[in-house]
Amino acid sequence: MPSVQTVGFEYGVLEDERAALFFVDRNGQAFVEWAYDLQPGDPQYAASPDWKPVLADTFKQLDVYDEQILYYLLFTINSTTSIVRSNPYNAMNDLMKNYCYFQLSQLNGVSRLSDEQKLQLRDFFLFFYLYAHPVNEETLYAFSFHGQDLVHTKTGIHIEPYFSAYHDYYIEHFDKHRDQLMIAPHEIAACKNLTIELLRSIEGKSTKLVLPPEEGFEAALRLINDVDEMLHMYSENKSTVFDIMRDALAGTRSIPYRDHCFSILLQNYVCYVLYFEFDEIHHLVDYFRGTPAWCKTILNKIFADTIFLQKIMRQNRIDIADYGSVIEFFDEEARRIYL
Numbered sequence: 001m002p003s004v005q006t007v008g009f010e011y012g013v014l015e016d017e018r019a020a021l022f023f024v025d026r027n028g029q030a031f032v033e034w035a036y037d038l039q040p041g042d043p044q045y046a047a048s049p050d051w052k053p054v055l056a057d058t059f060k061q062l063d064v065y066d067e068q069i070l071y072y073l074l075f076t077i078n079s080t081t082s083i084v085r086s087n088p089y090n091a092m093n094d095l096m097k098n099y100c101y102f103q104l105s106q107l108n109g110v111s112r113l114s115d116e117q118k119l120q121l122r123d124f125f126l127f128f129y130l131y132a133h134p135v136n137e138e139t140l141y142a143f144s145f146h147g148q149d150l151v152h153t154k155t156g157i158h159i160e161p162y163f164s165a166y167h168d169y170y171i172e173h174f175d176k177h178r179d180q181l182m183i184a185p186h187e188i189a190a191c192k193n194l195t196i197e198l199l200r201s202i203e204g205k206s207t208k209l210v211l212p213p214e215e216g217f218e219a220a221l222r223l224i225n226d227v228d229e230m231l232h233m234y235s236e237n238k239s240t241v242f243d244i245m246r247d248a249l250a251g252t253r254s255i256p257y258r259d260h261c262f263s264i265l266l267q268n269y270v271c272y273v274l275y276f277e278f279d280e281i282h283h284l285v286d287y288f289r290g291t292p293a294w295c296k297t298i299l300n301k302i303f304a305d306t307i308f309l310q311k312i313m314r315q316n317r318i319d320i321a322d323y324g325s326v327i328e329f330f331d332e333e334a335r336r337i338y339l
Contacts, residue, residue, distance in 0.1 A: 019083035100129035108204030167192035220248040
């Protein structure tokens with residue numbers, strides 16, 4: 001992919017093959033790191049925390065425990081811009097976090113789901129977006145949606161005005177915190193704009209994200225970028241969707257971007273079809289059974305690229321032992337996870 005420059009930021013590739021968003025005019029200063037030295041003290045390690053949150057005057061219901069959790073959320077959202085070096089240990093988390101961020105940006109515009117279904121999926125995607133960062137347990141369960149607004153559940157604080165006030169505080173009190181800040185006030189303002197835009201994507205308030213085009217992969221990308229079309233096509237003729245899966249698998253040819261898109265397409269099938277009716281898996285198996293190698297590849301990517309299905313099955317008390325036609329295609333990794 002070509003590198004992309006935004007106002008005030010540009011991507012840089014690090015020596016260990018990671019990539020991060022950097023300030024244009026500051027050599028080596030990454031966007032996600034700007035608030036490192038502002039991390040509040042950990043009240044868990046103090047018998048009687050004797051400090052106040054920096055925004056205590058603005059958000060009077062806030063305590064030092066809440067402040068730390070909100071800081072973790074800020075860091076989690078900002079780190080969405082970072083590209084980690086892929087390895088077997090982080091591949092699943094990386095895919096899940098980025099997949100959930102992508103789906104949260106799209107979900108509000110999916111018209112073929114009921115409001116209740118969208119609410120269920122919004123909570124599901126938020127859980128795994130945080131889980132795959134990963135965050136600690138307190139942060140994982142600390143947030144919920146009120147309508148489209150992301151809210152700190154305990155205090156009722158809406159995240160966008162909190163993040164806005166957080167950045168404004170350090171702009172207005174820059175001299176007081178000069179030793180902790182490696183960037184200038186106008187750069188903090190740029191960070192604020194970017195963080196709010198990232199948050200608004202999670203809340204589904206921004207223009208939905210789309211994956212860029214790839215010649216020869218148009219059909220798969222159309223279903224990825226338009227969930228309504230995928231659901232309509234599936235309701236009209238399931239085999240048409242399976243045809244596109246088959247052609248996409250045949251066209252990956254070890255091209256990383258295509259392989260990534262193929263994984264996204266399969267996880268869309270998991271989250272928008274199997275989430276609501278797990279027994280639809282029988283239609284997939286029946287379609288691909290005539291090509292066992294392909295059936296095995298698809299099923300193992302569905303079940304082992306992420307652990308979405310593991311949570312779906314637990315929520316619905318589904319026992320994989322009842323699905324022998326699926327288990328027969330499991331590889332070692334899928335068997336380790338589910339059996």
